Amino acid sequence: MRQKLELTWIGKDSRPKLEPRILLEDPSKSYHANHRVRESDLFDxxxxxxxxxxxxxxxxxxxxxxxxxxxxxxxxxxxxxxxxxxxxxxxxxxxxxxxxxxxxxxxxxxxxxxxxxxxxxxxxxxxxxxxxxxxxxxxxxxxxxxxxxxxxxxxxxxxxxxxxxxxxxxxxxxxxxxxxxxxRGDESSSKYKNPDNDTRGPWRLGPIFAAGERHEGLMYTISTPSGRKVSPPKGSHWRMIEAQFWKMVDEGRILFGEKGDNNPAVKLFLSEVQEGxxxxxxxxxxxxxxxxxxxxxxxxxxxxxxxxxxxxxxxxxxxxxxxxxxxxxxxxxxxxxxxxxxxxxxxxxxxxxxxxxxxxxxxxxxxxxxxxxxxxxxxxxxxxxxxxxxxxxxxxxxAPSLLEKDRWGNWIVNKEYNSGMLAAAICKLEGFTYAPSDTYYWQHGHSTETDFIYVTTQTLNADQLQALSDDVADSSSLLVCCSAFKGDANRYPNLTLKKIPKMVLTKCEWGHDDYSLNVENLPMQHQSAVEPVPTKRVASAKAVQTAQGGLFDATATATPANVEVKP
Ligand SMILES: C[S@@+](CC[C@H](N)C(=O)[O-])C[C@H]1O[C@@H](n2cnc3c(N)ncnc32)[C@H](O)[C@@H]1O
Structure with a gap:
């Protein structure tokens, strides 16, 4: 039994194992201003x-x-x-x-x-x-x-x-x-006035007592100019110690009313209050x-x-x-x-x-x-x-799922993937940054300055692997992801060899495009004999939309159009 305070619900323990897809840019739908309006313009x-x-x-x-x-x-x-x-x-x-x-x-x-x-x-x-x-x-x-x-x-x-x-x-x-x-809007600034033409600008009166009895020099008694004694009301204290109080009186920051008999109040200047x-x-x-x-x-x-x-x-x-x-x-x-x-x-x-x-x-x-x-x-x-x-x-x-099933039910690389997409997707799955090099054909991405990844659909033979190993500096390492390889994988100390798609099969759920609401997949409530069993979405997207957007409705599914890979 669970021991902690928590909200539970049906299906709480099931979590999807998500495929980290690549994103495909469609430049025909991207949009940019013709020219920079200001230095700080943002395009990405x-x-x-x-x-x-x-x-x-x-x-x-x-x-x-x-x-x-x-x-x-x-x-x-x-x-x-x-x-x-x-x-x-x-x-x-x-x-x-x-x-x-x-x-x-x-x-x-x-x-x-x-x-x-x-x-x-x-x-x-x-x-x-x-x-x-x-x-x-x-x-x-x-x-x-x-x-x-x-x-x-x-x-x-x-x-x-x-x-x-x-x-x-x-x-x-x-x-x-x-x-x-x-x-600070005009409304809040308008509370500050300057009836006495104070050179410090507009001001308003603020409280001089704060809630709670606090001692440490904050519970003294003063005399107003009229001679009346004033102490903090029960359950409150002065906001400043006495020396500070008299200093503020000297600076004209504390007022006692026209006749000098009011409880003191503090002049708060607009120029001195918080900026916002x-x-x-x-x-x-x-x-x-x-x-x-x-x-x-x-x-x-x-x-x-x-x-x-x-x-x-x-x-x-x-x-x-x-x-x-x-x-x-x-x-x-x-x-x-x-x-x-x-x-x-x-x-x-x-x-x-x-x-x-x-x-x-x-x-x-x-x-x-x-x-x-x-x-x-x-x-x-x-x-x-x-x-x-x-x-x-x-x-x-x-992008569509990297893997799809062939007609015998085996997972294979999706036919919609070109070599750039495949390299980008494998980089993402293996935690590498996709950044193909112009100089080295085998550098598709990196995880550190000396750790690289190479993705190919080829079967690599011993000569090709040796050439790769010679090309990669001794101080560097290369993860080689290929369809198959021939020879002893342990012969090349700077290479790690993995086979596509086997290397990624257990990493996540494949071919799962719709994680939004799908009523068809829900466990059914017990239906009475006369009640028809719903086979489609129960409510129209429109009916839900009028409430507050579709309920994670997937009426529209992204179809990768004429895409360009720019991960
Ligand atoms: C209430 S509206 C948001 C309105 C928005 N704040 C505005 O000012 O226009 C909620 C939106 O979430 C979208 N939505 C619902 N489920 C989604 C999902 N699984 N993935 C992406 N968008 C989703 C709906 O299509 C809807 O447009």
Whole structure:
């Protein structure tokens, strides 16, 4: 029996053994501005079309520990896609799917990074417990309440007005040391006035007592100019020791009111307070926008089109990215939807990676990002960021599985793989960086400065192996991955010989393309005799989409098009 405090669900113990796929760039869908608008323009942003579990796995080798901010807005599990199944199973599937993705996201986050997850009451509280398990309870920073709807609806007993944004960081509460403050808006500055023309500028009165009885010189009694005695009220203490108090009186930083009889108060000068505002957990619609604002932003970008159902407002992302990152940092969204995260990150000069499985990757994200790059998106946070266009992005899809079965059921290298793809894929599986050399035909990649890898579909004979061994310096080593070899493998001290595909067979699951929801594969609930057994997806993608995106729906599968390998 399990001994620890944990959330369990059906299927919790089964974890996929993921194939680290290579990503294939399709230059016809990548896009760049014609010229540099500014020195800091970013071109190596990435849009990945495909299931995010395989895509996140594909990113792991290059980006582990490098992503500064992850924002995800997964399907909230509000649809009725599972009406023929046990309710518990539906929640179990959602938790399992999210868990597998979050585990990779944890490895992608930089040590000072942060993860922000938008969620509502359907799964929010389960998600909190799940995240505590994955990231550690001490990694929880805060839970924001975002006022996504400010009207009143009759549909529910209590009209919902908010979503949550859960925030985790490997630094836990120490993340305060690296997070940014929010710019002080006009509203907060307007509280500072200068009725006495103080040369130090606008000021406001602040409290002089703090809560809690503390001694150490903080419990003295003073006389006001009118002669009244003042001590800290019960349960409080002065904010400064007495010597400091009188020094501040001399400097005109403490006021006693016109008649000199009030309790003292401190003058806080705008020029001396923190440069920005500490973020709070309450994110009002006036501060960061609401769901309708988000829809209007999409409608402005795509007038006349069916609007994307569940976008987030650009101001919401602006706030997240402001707090969590600095220019040049990497922002990742693996449930990209209409591409709000990438659009805002781009306008703010951050690098971005977005993953999206649905066709709207092509119908919304690409055209939206092209407008941003061209400086033709005039809505959202374009004004506040001063965005004028520039930079670009590269479009990728997932390569098919490296191995497929032949007609006798044996695993063979997928026929869609050319030699470049094969070398890149084997490098990834063996933990080498794919970097083919122009000088040495046998250098396809390296793991250190002196450890190389060579991938070939040839059968190598003893002469070829000897030639390779002679070519590789004595101080270096070469992993040779080939179809077969002849001779004694131990004869060459600087070579290690392995056979493809045998060498990789047990490394992961092969030929598994769909890790998104597939109702057909679920254990069936007991059906009554008259109830038809569903053989297809139970709910249409559209029905779920209207709730909050498809429930990890795989209606669109990436078909590797005319691809170019640029791992
Ligand atoms: C709620 S929407 C995100 C909306 C986004 N924040 C925006 O502002 O447009 C969730 C998105 O996740 C996508 N999605 C669901 N399962 C996915 C998966 N397994 N891989 C990649 N994307 C997925 C859906 O297609 C949908 O577009």
């Amino acid at each position: 942003n990435r849009l990945i079309f495909g299931d995010n579990l395989l895509a996140l796995k594909a990113l792991e080798q290059e980006f582990a520990g490098k992503v500064k901010c992850v924002f995800i807005d997964p399907p909230y599990n509000t649809g009725s896609a599972f009406e023929h199944y046990e309710d518990g199973l539906e929640h179990s599937i959602w938790l399992g799917l999210i868990r597998d993705r979050l585990e990779i996201i944890r490895r992608l986050l930089s040590p000072d990074g942060s993860l922000w997850i938008a969620i509502d009451d359907n799964e929010g509280h389960y998600l909190k417990v799940l995240c505590d398990e994955i990231f550690g309870r001490s990694a929880f920073v805060s839970s924001m309440v975002w006022e996504n709807f400010y009207g009143r609806s009759n549909a529910a007993a209590i009209s919902p007005a908010h979503n949550y944004v859960l925030l985790y960081s490997p630094m836990g509460q120490d993340w305060k040391k690296v997070r940014n403050l929010l710019p 505002l500490v973020p709070r957990t309450w994110w009002s619609h006036s501060e960061v926008g609401h769901s309708q604002e988000a829809k209007r932003e999409i409608q402005a970008l795509f007038p006349g089109d069916t609007p994307f159902d569940t976008p987030k407002p650009e101001r919401l992302l602006n706030q997240v990215i402001t707090i969590a990152t600095n220019p040049g940092d990497i922002v990742l969204d693996s449930f990209a939807g209409s591409g709000t995260t990438g659009a805002v990150a781009h306008k703010m000069g951050r690098r971005w990676i977005m993953i999206e499985l649905g066709e709207h990757c092509h119908s919304y994200i690409i055209p939206r990002m092209k407008k941003v790059v061209d400086g033709k998106d005039l809505g959202g946070v374009t004004d506040v960021t001063g965005w004028q266009g520039g930079g670009g992005f590269r479009y990728f899809s997932l």
